[in-house]
Amino acid sequence: MSAPVPGPYDLAPPTERDYFARFGPGVVIILPARRPGPTEWGRGGPPHGGAWIHVGEDGTTRAFTGKVEVGQGTRTALTLLVAEELGMPLGAVDLTMGDTDVSPWDMGTFGSRSMPDAGENLRTTAAAAREVVLEIAATTLGVPKADLAIADGRIRTGTGSSARSVGIGDLVRGLHRIETITAPAQLSQPSGWTRAGHPTANLGGREIVTGTRQYTSDLRPAGMLHGRVLFAPQYGAKLRSVDLSRAAAMPGVTVVHEGDFVGVASPDFLTTRAALKAIRAEWDTTPQPSEGGIVEFLRQHPAEGEDSWDLIHHVAGDVDAALAAAPVTLHETYTTAYIAHVPMETHAVLAAWEAGRLTVWMGSQTPFRARDALSDAFGIPESSVRVVVPATGSGFGGKHAAELAVRAARLAKAAGRPVCTVYTREEEFTQAYFRPMAVIDVQSGAEKDGTITAWRFNDLNAGSAAARLPYKVTNQQIQNQPAESPLPQGSYRALAATANNFARESHMDELAARVGVDPVEYRLRHLGDDRLAAVLRAVVHRAEWTPHAGTRARNPGPVRGWGVAVGLEKGGRVATVAEVSVHEDRRLEILRLVTGFECGTIVHPSNLRNQVEGGTIMALGGALFEAIHFENGRILNPRLSEYRVPRFRDVPRIDIVLVDRPDLPSEGAGETPLIAVAPAIANAIYDATGRRLRSLPLVPDGTVP
Amino acid sequence: MSQAERVAQPRASSRLRVNGVGHPIALDRDRSLLFVLREELGLAGTKYGCGEGECGACKVLVDGVAIRSCITPVGEVVGRSVTTIEGLAEGDRLHPVQQAFVDAGAFQCGFCIPGMIIAATSLLARNPNPGEEEIRAAMDGNLCRCGGYLRIIDAIQRASRSSGAAGSGAP
Numbered sequence: 001m002s003a004p005v006p007g008p009y010d011l012a013p014p015t016e017r018d019y020f021a022r023f024g025p026g027v028v029i030i031l032p033a034r035r036p037g038p039t040e041w042g043r044g045g046p047p048h049g050g051a052w053i054h055v056g057e058d059g060t061t062r063a064f065t066g067k068v069e070v071g072q073g074t075r076t077a078l079t080l081l082v083a084e085e086l087g088m089p090l091g092a093v094d095l096t097m098g099d100t101d102v103s104p105w106d107m108g109t110f111g112s113r114s115m116p117d118a119g120e121n122l123r124t125t126a127a128a129a130r131e132v133v134l135e136i137a138a139t140t141l142g143v144p145k146a147d148l149a150i151a152d153g154r155i156r157t158g159t160g161s162s163a164r165s166v167g168i169g170d171l172v173r174g175l176h177r178i179e180t181i182t183a184p185a186q187l188s189q190p191s192g193w194t195r196a197g198h199p200t201a202n203l204g205g206r207e208i209v210t211g212t213r214q215y216t217s218d219l220r221p222a223g224m225l226h227g228r229v230l231f232a233p234q235y236g237a238k239l240r241s242v243d244l245s246r247a248a249a250m251p252g253v254t255v256v257h258e259g260d261f262v263g264v265a266s267p268d269f270l271t272t273r274a275a276l277k278a279i280r281a282e283w284d285t286t287p288q289p290s291e292g293g294i295v296e297f298l299r300q301h302p303a304e305g306e307d308s309w310d311l312i313h314h315v316a317g318d319v320d321a322a323l324a325a326a327p328v329t330l331h332e333t334y335t336t337a338y339i340a341h342v343p344m345e346t347h348a349v350l351a352a353w354e355a356g357r358l359t360v361w362m363g364s365q366t367p368f369r370a371r372d373a374l375s376d377a378f379g380i381p382e383s384s385v386r387v388v389v390p391a392t393g394s395g396f397g398g399k400h401a402a403e404l405a406v407r408a409a410r411l412a413k414a415a416g417r418p419v420c421t422v423y424t425r426e427e428e429f430t431q432a433y434f435r436p437m438a439v440i441d442v443q444s445g446a447e448k449d450g451t452i453t454a455w456r457f458n459d460l461n462a463g464s465a466a467a468r469l470p471y472k473v474t475n476q477q478i479q480n481q482p483a484e485s486p487l488p489q490g491s492y493r494a495l496a497a498t499a500n501n502f503a504r505e506s507h508m509d510e511l512a513a514r515v516g517v518d519p520v521e522y523r524l525r526h527l528g529d530d531r532l533a534a535v536l537r538a539v540v541h542r543a544e545w546t547p548h549a550g551t552r553a554r555n556p557g558p559v560r561g562w563g564v565a566v567g568l569e570k571g572g573r574v575a576t577v578a579e580v581s582v583h584e585d586r587r588l589e590i591l592r593l594v595t596g597f598e599c600g601t602i603v604h605p606s607n608l609r610n611q612v613e614g615g616t617i618m619a620l621g622g623a624l625f626e627a628i629h630f631e632n633g634r635i636l637n638p639r640l641s642e643y644r645v646p647r648f649r650d651v652p653r654i655d656i657v658l659v660d661r662p663d664l665p666s667e668g669a670g671e672t673p674l675i676a677v678a679p680a681i682a683n684a685i686y687d688a689t690g691r692r693l694r695s696l697p698l699v700p701d702g703t704v705p
Numbered sequence: 706m707s708q709a710e711r712v713a714q715p716r717a718s719s720r721l722r723v724n725g726v727g728h729p730i731a732l733d734r735d736r737s738l739l740f741v742l743r744e745e746l747g748l749a750g751t752k753y754g755c756g757e758g759e760c761g762a763c764k765v766l767v768d769g770v771a772i773r774s775c776i777t778p779v780g781e782v783v784g785r786s787v788t789t790i791e792g793l794a795e796g797d798r799l800h801p802v803q804q805a806f807v808d809a810g811a812f813q814c815g816f817c818i819p820g821m822i823i824a825a826t827s828l829l830a831r832n833p834n835p836g837e838e839e840i841r842a843a844m845d846g847n848l849c850r851c852g853g854y855l856r857i858i859d860a861i862q863r864a865s866r867s868s869g870a871a872g873s874g875a876p
Contacts, residue, residue, distance in 0.1 A: 071814025211750020
């Protein structure tokens with residue numbers, strides 16, 4: 001019988017949390033979380049995730065956040081901020097992320113909020129911890145607080161022969177002190193930073209290169225079973241009958257059949273696989289929409305969308321009148337395909353029950369929401385569920401769902417043993433959700449000199465991100481409309497921003513060509529954001545942009561083209577210049593991408609560069625060739641041999657220009673660097689060939705049509 | 706034959722040499738080398754990514770050459786020397802290719818990295834000074850979804866330049 005497990009910290013008052021039993025004596029500083037009500041999601045700014053920090057007598061500072069690390073490098077960036085504010089060496093700060101028993105509540109790791117939210121919360125908490133530690137030191141050393149300095153985990157006072165110092169761990173020895181932050185803390189100035197803002201190697205490299213880092217799919221507790229789930233062969237299928245007798249007769253196999261759920265588990269991976277194959281199931285199917293005609297299908301199936309917080313309906317001036325009066329008008333439709341996240345580590349869950357309490361290890365981007373889902377599914381209190389996020393082999397917005405966790409936990413409950421369930425790659429394609437397809441209509445009007453006077457922008461099915469104009473236009477109407485998608489769809493890295501930015505920046509290029517103005521000059525003329533204009537100028541300078549108006553197609557023969565696009569989303573500013581070559585056989589070659597990015601204060605420059613570079617490469621796939629194909633409820637290409645993602649040979653020369661603004665708060669960088677890639681390439685193809693491509697992916701077979 | 710009988714049936718056995726150590730293993734057509742490494746030998750550094758040899762996350766060295774363990778029946782490598790990511794470092798001293806990946810910061814989520822390092826080690830054993838195009842061609846069977854390709858190329862070039870990489874490519 002194990003000792004009673006204390007409830008999750010976020011559900012208990014600070015005085016009832018066992019900080020000191022768990023982490024030893026010291027000082028705890030708490031920044032309370034503000035948890036939103038159900039109607040608050042997405043309104044009035046993001047919910048406040050809170051943070052807490054335990055300064056231990058062992059000299060280690062433990063910081064806690066509900067955000068998770070799935071490869072984006074925030075563990076190192078956030079640890080840097082705590083170390084910087086608290087004057088601790090990086091190695092003395094231990095950051096716990098995404099463990100629902102000890103982390104502050106958090107809505108989830110999405111929307112590029114880790115740096116602006118968790119970063120700010122942890123900084124604030126660390127700054128408050130520094131002040132508490134200095135106060136204790138002032139009393140202990142008998143000197144005014146103003147005469148103390150904190151650095152490298154020690155507090156120093158005096159100079160020369162009168163110099164004294166004490167380690168932070170020694171200062172808090174034996175204390176059981178909890179402080180809740182009520183007033184804003186004095187944050188350090190980035191200009192004086194010695195750790196943050198400077199090149200730092202990401203944490204955990206040695207474990208990664210030696211293969212010892214344990215991802216969820218690598219966990220093997222004693223007695224663990226391998227689980228598999230019987231999935232429907234197509235969307236909309238209902239289980240009519242199932243014969244489990246052969247699977248149930250296999251030695252060591254647990255079979256679970258509850259309603260529509262059928263799953264098997266056994267101690268041996270291959271036996272589990274054989275048991276799943278031995279199940280005979282019959283399904284009732286109904287016809288499902290297919291890829292052909294999907295644009296019309298979405299137009300004919302608008303969803304109510306009243307529940308959706310992701311709605312924009314922005315109107316200024318009189319668009320109809322401005323369009324009627326405009327000497328130049330343009331009306332075009334742009335589309336983006338359904339695409340898959342394809343995380344290298346497929347969804348994996350390890351579920352274990354002990355004395356009625358459920359613990360689930362999973363690569364979740366929303367561990368607290370997973371806790372809610374598990375609590376609902378099993379009718380047990382939230383406090384009886386713990387979700388832990390181990391190292392995770394990427395997410396890209398694809399790891400928000402908790403269905404697999406519920407299934408693994410059902411198997412574990414029935415078997416009375418821990419169960420690990422890992423999607424096969426085919427299951428990853430067919431059971432996950434996709435980036436929504438987008439259909440975007442843009443209607444514009446301009447004066448003869450090119451000045452845009454009217455802008456109507458309708459996004460169907462993608463969402464509102466990046467739909468707003470970064471350009472000054474008097475008459476504008478911008479809205480989005482959800483649709484009944486035939487495929488499951490959900491969060492994705494730079495989801496709607498990619499679609500809306502592709503439509504807007506392609507359309508801007510079309511207008512610039514129509515009125516005979518250089519695409520860079522045309523954007524600068526209309527831009528209403530100085531920060532974005534500065535990024536655009538930096539990028540065209542690096543790219544050695546040659547001003548030109550309209551297409552410079554020179555046929556026949558291999559031709560080169562240059563295209564530009566900008567974007568403003570989630571507080572980040574991005575500009576990309578693409579240089580392409582279209583060969584005589586129409587094959588498209590990307591020669592160079594130059595991406596400039598500005599996200600306020602740079603906390604972790606080498607990781608930021610890695611994010612911008614990696615995001616640019618990920619965006620190449622959706623821009624050029626990635627697409628999910630489907631017919632009557634089936635995914636036709638659920639394999640890596642059939643669904644193409646960027647490989648080594650697809651990667652062009654990439655130049656990154658980072659603009660640091662230490663005078664501005666840090667914004668996220670995981671998404672916005674992607675959103676100018678596709679339109680820059682489309683615009684470069686137009687420059688090279690005179691051919692305007694308005695659908696992503698641009699060149700599914702590698703050639704320009 | 707029922708599934709139950711097939712699973713319970715006695716299997717031929719042999720010895721598999723992994724990271725210098727011999728292990729008794731059962732031979733069975735549907736048992737991949739990846740399965741044996743991860744589930745029977747507890748060597749979880751070698752990853753499952755796709756099961757069809759398309760992503761390279763499962764690569765290991767067999768007699769110094771990178772192969773895809775997910776599509777390699779274990780019987781094919783009996784009597785040969787298998788090196789996994791866990792077998793590259795000598796004690797606390799990283800293999801030069803591992804060290805180069807750390808130095809280049811060539812990782813994000815890290816899940817593809819064991820397979821990348823194995824593929825790079827195999828390449829450098831065959832070609833100690835590969836040009837960038839040779840690196841891209843040799844590594845094209847390894848996927849990184851985080852988009853770390855350019856840093857990985859940088860890491861392989863660093864490993865190529867560092868002394869010892871050329872000589873110790875094939876353990």
